[in-house]
Amino acid sequence: xxxxxxxxxxxxxxxxxxxxxxxxxxxxxxxxxxxxxxxxxxxxxxxxxxxxxxxxxxxxxxxxxxxxxxxxxxxxxxxxxxxxxxxxxxxxxxxxxxxxxxxxxxxxx
Amino acid sequence: xxxxxxxxxxxxxxxxxxxxxxxxxxxxxxxxxxxxxxxxxxxxxxxxxxxxxxxxxxxxxxxxxxxxxxxxxxxxxxxxxxxxxxxxxxxxxxxxxxxxxxxxxxxxxxxxxxxxxx
Numbered sequence: 556x557x558x559x560x561x562x563x564x565x566x567x568x569x570x571x572x573x574x575x576x577x578x579x580x581x582x583x584x585x586x587x588x589x590x591x592x593x594x595x596x597x598x599x600x601x602x603x604x605x606x607x608x609x610x611x612x613x614x615x616x617x618x619x620x621x622x623x624x625x626x627x628x629x630x631x632x633x634x635x636x637x638x639x640x641x642x643x644x645x646x647x648x649x650x651x652x653x654x655x656x657x658x659x660x661x662x663x664x
Numbered sequence: 665x666x667x668x669x670x671x672x673x674x675x676x677x678x679x680x681x682x683x684x685x686x687x688x689x690x691x692x693x694x695x696x697x698x699x700x701x702x703x704x705x706x707x708x709x710x711x712x713x714x715x716x717x718x719x720x721x722x723x724x725x726x727x728x729x730x731x732x733x734x735x736x737x738x739x740x741x742x743x744x745x746x747x748x749x750x751x752x753x754x755x756x757x758x759x760x761x762x763x764x765x766x767x768x769x770x771x772x773x774x775x776x777x778x779x780x781x782x
Contacts, residue, residue, distance in 0.1 A: 590773075597757045599773065600666075650769065657707055
């Protein structure tokens, strides 16, 4: 079967750094996406990785290792507004998105 | 770029009525649109995938006669919840792909429609 694993909840302090991990087992791979979803709102696109390595975009970076079936989202200089759920999704060989359950990130002052 | 709108944002209706939700890609042509449902504190659940001009592909367990999807143009898809019941109350979100952003495969989400059936 196909599955995406990510922690259910994480807590971090304002100004700090947090890494949200995602491991996956899918039938084929056509890229991995990270989305941010604030409570009561729709997801917004953060990043897309299809090649191994680190993609940096401002305070957010996303890493991919295809051989390990592993990705992480790194958030630096955390702000209170970063409190949200972070969804990992993998596109399989049929170009279907397989969604993780999301990681709820709680930022404390 | 890659903006998706949804209307209405919120709807309350009586049990047994039908509700239509519109999803539009505002600044790009979306050959494929997706409809998701999300219950509180749960992950996104894909309901169906629709390609412009063809019938939607429904996920297992989703009743196609209850959730009617029409994708008549490259910028508009509609979801009609027919004979809605309280258990259909949920957050319905559409997404579209094919925009001119970092990747053609990225899905961009509409703001969602919160449906409450009394």
